[in-house]
Amino acid sequence: MSRLTPLSGFPELLPAQRLVEQRVIESLSTSFELHGFANVETRAVEPLDQLLRKGETSKEVYVLRRLQEAADGKDAGLGLHFDLTVPFARYVLEHAGKLEFPFRRYQIQKVWRGERPQEGRYREFTQADIDIVGQGELSFHHDVEIARVMVEALSQLDFLPGFRLQVNNRKLIQGFYAGIGAPEVDAVMRVIDKLDKLGPDRTRAQLVDEAGLSDAQAEKCLTLAQIRTPDTSFVDLVHAIGVQDEMLEEGLAELAAVIDGCSGLGTDRVRIEADLTIARGLDYYTGTVFETRLDGHESLGSICSGGRYDSLASDGRTTYPGVGISLGLSRLLVPLVTRGDVRASRSVPSAVLIALSDDESRDRSNRVADQLRDRGIACELAPSPQKFGRQIRYAERRGIPYVWFPGEPGSDQVKDIRSGDQADADAATWMPAAEDLRPIVVSGDSTSEGAPLR
């Protein structure tokens, strides 16, 4: 078998790393379901014209063709989806007659982009999206709800570093740029979006050169973009710049409502801020916009982004507005697990290895295993009747905490191989310590066993 070097951009996890990912997906799913979000999966492929309808060639779509069609070079006209928003919009239109609106869904799936791989950027990666979509209309309070649900879900992942949810509003910034008399609102937004990279001086210059602003207008835009508050005090700071615009006021009120609505969720680890730099580039948001930065991992960029679309989808007659947020699960997790910052407490589900005295006693060991499994205790048999010392090392290498020694009826024993404690045990009643029942997620740098994720 040849070509066994890893494919760049297609990260694969070892079993103990995958366990972390499984626990995170379980935890996120539980959080989303507690808020009434139903799970949906869409097919991996979409017609190419759908994938490219916003001119998204920058996403580097992977195009499919069937091998049998190689000769004539025909494509199936299909590409792999590069996000979960385009397929969800199509799903809503295709199945609208069978869905109930407002429709809440979460979707956790792989997506593919043919981009050049780099840190935090993969060619295959998993996203976790939540969206609420209405038929014809969708009340603003769902913007607050989406923010709350994602903050709650992220807060449950207690092995994560702290994070900042940065909220802004397109109406606010577009209204502001219109209010100062900018000749081209989109051009201003494009320049401001690069503020982090360019720094204030070059941004100011580009606002004048590329967006056609006067020095005074550019200065006001920079002042706006530098406003960042953990509460609604941004409203007074914006008013102090002295720009009058109706859409600006609407945006200010909406952003204040999101920040107010999330105020109970903030902690030392979790901060929710109004951050007036955030614009979400060229994406087609029309109101609230979100980004999320992980403390100490700012180079990853935003790990969780989204916002309000007045038209997530439309069939020409009916428009479906939506608000959603998308968590870059791989971008978040792959660096943490491959560096070993977080890991599973063992590499297998088994809590117990059932020892084997000789091949003839396999049935006896199997009966013990069946009794434990009936009560939800994962276990496996030693593969062969080696010396007990070797069977214990078999368990040790996998992180299995207990070894069970079947004996004569009534004389079974179980050993905690970490402490060496060994005691009589009955397979009909014995339970491992609660934290040993399933593998748990622990910090790589701690020797403690950590706490199980919800």
Add this chain to the structure above:
Amino acid sequence: MSRLTPLSGFPELLPAQRLVEQRVIESLSTSFELHGFANVETRAVEPLDQLLRKGETSKEVYVLRRLQEAADGKDAGLGLHFDLTVPFARYVLEHAGKLEFPFRRYQIQKVWRGERPQEGRYREFTQADIDIVGQGELSFHHDVEIARVMVEALSQLDFLPGFRLQVNNRKLIQGFYAGIGAPEVDAVMRVIDKLDKLGPDRTRAQLVDEAGLSDAQAEKCLTLAQIRTPDTSFVDLVHAIGVQDEMLEEGLAELAAVIDGCSGLGTDRVRIEADLTIARGLDYYTGTVFETRLDGHESLGSICSGGRYDSLASDGRTTYPGVGISLGLSRLLVPLVTRGDVRASRSVPSAVLIALSDDESRDRSNRVADQLRDRGIACELAPSPQKFGRQIRYAERRGIPYVWFPGEPGSDQVKDIRSGDQADADAATWMPAAEDLRPIVVSGDSTSEGAPLR
């Protein structure tokens, strides 16, 4: 937005159908983990030379190319995997240094084949595989284990019709064909594999014409292929044909061990049989082989197949033998859920809809929701303060069983909208009936609520 007709061969589920699939995946995962199988996911793509190395063009591989490469027609040299065995073999070789052997893994992922879609055959579908792989060697008893684990996992899916696990052994049939002096053992196997389609007469003719057997030899092969027993009595039936061969005896002993090992698992619904027709076509099995038929759905073919490979993978120095079995989850579920034979008890996770008196009381309703969620009860708020009758219909359309009416402190009420019963309730202590806590899988033809899957 154009092209909203479904893509043939790419089935998509509505939320209530997807709930059934989620529960099935949860149940299978629990069963596999109780037996110590660790979950793994492999990337969706493999180098084309890996995908085609067994001449598997019949699987109709989808080839990828990046859109930016369109001009020069270059391919990325990658294709989508058409099963989970090829990628798992590659995963084992690539990560062998970091895995513990024997390595037990389960893998539940989508696979893609460009075949012509038909009933039970899709272009995108989900498989659930379990395999045990050794480094250099793998004891035979794992063949018994694999059969037991999959039978136990399928038995937990109590909404399924009954099923038959059909077991055979390549050594048995190859040894038998060699023992009668067949000039070309593989040719005999290819013909016998079509017995179901051809019937005995045409099979007999092809055994003579295509496999070069005498009439007497052909007759013996037909006699063998028609042996099917629910116990180890097949051994005597085979011996009665009077063929002597060492490999035949080895195969008989192995098959008897699998049938014996599974004898405790049989029920009226679940039958485990020695079926000497089963050969698994051209796949590279070397011992035990499995197929599974669903009662009343025989036209679906085998929903769950596998067997023993003496060489699942090899890097030239070390050989990795394996035994595994693959469940065609989509083939099993998509017809059942799209016909409505099984369904979820509701289309959303929410057990409770919190009613809304007016927009000012949203905070009050949110506090009730938070209290319920803290205790694991999924709920959602009514989206707007309509008349209570309309809010109740909102719940009804989604199958949400309870509506909560927040009142003055201490005077909340909850209504079971199925019975109409309404009573005082405290959000800090109230619990729904246990079977209402999460959506459950029910038979489409029954009005009863069924039992939750494990």
